[in-house]
Amino acid sequence: MCESEVTKILIPQLVDFHKQYPHVHYYFYDADGEDVKAHLEQGLLELGLVSTPISTAKYHTLQIPIDDRLGLISTARQ
Incomplete structure (x- = not known):
């Protein structure tokens, strides 16, 4: 789940794209920036x-x- 304000921009764009290209499938992957870069470099x-x-x-x-x-x-534990 993306907790970023970017979803307000990204989601409508993805919906429009899907309407235009219904056979394109999305697979979402959540990770930190360095991991995303590594996956890009590996072609994943x-x-x-x-x-x-x-x-x-x-x-x-x-x-x-x-x-x-x-x-x-955070909660403090005693």
Whole structure:
């Protein structure tokens, strides 16, 4: 499950793409940026969505205008 604001942009685009190309199938893979890069380099993924900072010099990239905020909640155990 993607907890990013990018889904507000990405999901409608995927829906439109699927309407135009109904025989294309999507398989989603959730991992950290370095793992996504490794899978791209091995030819296991055709498209990767990563957050910065990550080196993308050898890839075609598109900056998505989203500013996600992440948080951590923890309980103290005594």
